Amino acid sequence: MPTIEIKNLSKTYRVYQKQEGVLASVKGLFHREYREVHAVRNIDLTVEQGEFVAFLGPNGAGKTTTLKLLSGVINPDHGTVTVMGYVPWERENEYRRKFALVMGQKNQLWWDLPAMESFRLNQHIYRVPREEFERTRDELSDMLDVTRLLGRPVRELSLGERMKMELIAALLHKPDVLFLDEPTIGLDVVAQHKIQEFLKEYQRERKNTILLTSHYMKDIEALCKRVVIIANGSIYHDGSLEDIVDQFSGDKIVTLHLHDDGGLDSLSGLPNVMEVEAPKIKFRVPRDEVGKVLSRILAAHSVDDIVVEDPPLEEVISNVFSQAEEKGRQEASQAATGS
């Protein structure tokens, strides 16, 4: 049985459309206009035990709403979900002891108290035996290098330090399933890298199931083999990271290091040249033409080195998001015309 099984899941919000100005505010006391936002539309998804899945999508795509539905924070309009055999929104304590949700933009630690006090509270709430709690806390704080900060009030911690504490708080009860909603948002490169390394190591050791949303492609590249792309509340793509690059990136980027500068003039006339820095030239080539173009160049020029690479993941994902949003708009417009 899959660890997470989602069938036909939907959630729609009714949002008040406030008009500008005082008169409009007064009018709003008597008559209000609402807009329906389809945050999640008929999603189907299965995740097996031990998978580390990236959940990607533009802002407002429905990623966080899906995680909240999976955590039982909100109730769906329709559809079914089971996580480890539990229905999340029934909020059974047994289920709540087996998963954790970390939100990079929200704080669950006591703001004015040291993180240690929040950890201790979690120990009692999750009924973690004292010795096990202390061992796990020490292990995690050691891995994240925050042992010296355990006694400092949370409000005096930096964003990166606070995020590490949030992770420890979420992991003290050793959850089997972990939902991570942008855990590295706003962090500097060092802190991001530390958290990536920690998550990678943690998942490798514990083999737990993790769903991660992030806008940092470095997180995704470092951690996830499988990527689910959601846009306009619907799943647009579900596959490996390589699949996405293959499917959605039409070009390869070729960098040639010429033996001398002589050939640069003729090569500069190639379409899609990105950068010329003698004796190097960088250009884009359609994926299915890489061999043909390179053999033609190699026949005519003396080349010391060739690098053929995929475009940056950010660029590929950005293309996917644009396509997905366009598709969503078309579907919405068709639905509106149809109705």
Place this chain on the structure above:
Amino acid sequence: MSFRTNFILQCLSSMAWAGMNWGLFKIIYVHTGEIGRGTGWHENEFFIFLGTIWVINSLIQTVFMANAEEFSELIRTGGLDFALLKPIDTQFLISFPRINWSQVPNGILGILLIIHSMQKLMQEKELYFSVFSVPVFVFYVICGAMVMYSVMICLASTSIWFGRNQNLYDFWFYITNFYRYPMEIYQRNGIGMALWGTFTFLIPILVVSNIPARILAQPLGTPWKAWEWGLAGYAVLGSVWSLWASRWVFRRALMSYRSASS
């Protein structure tokens, strides 16, 4: 108590309020011997009533008030998400996370005022009270706190439907205005009787303060009438009913919780 000066100022402020409250009624009793003719609420009896109010207020403000206010904020900001994730009863978790220790001195002042007034009453009227009165008093104070807690939870839960409800403190002020006085003062005309009926049976806050105060103050003077015994029974039923109602409202409200965007 992380912010020491703020804590001390809060303690002083609540004690100053209690002092002014006591002073006001001292002045009133210079002009009259009894609140309401024939009600039995003379100065010492009334100060037992006043002390009881301080104790109940202190209990509610120490244990519930800050948490109920915080609950409204948790709903607006989406912080309730984390309470819903915890494997523990959500109503319990949001009801007791914080203790406002600065309101404790008020309760201690209330107890001292009750003891002092009872001593005076015993000296002046040569009356004695049963030791049994103390546990019964404590029991009814707890019943009263349960009713007030339930009212607060119901009101705070409405924030889930309304998105925001900043009326909690105002509502608390309005309601405590009614329960600060003996219920006999309402039983003189039509409007008074309507208020008495509403705040005795619909939202039973009058029994919150009147029953425990009466247990200490009135048995020393007059024996209880049948309706007073009925009211004491109703106070227990009312607290159970209020708790049940608040739980029902809270659970219904949670079903509509939509969290806040992150």
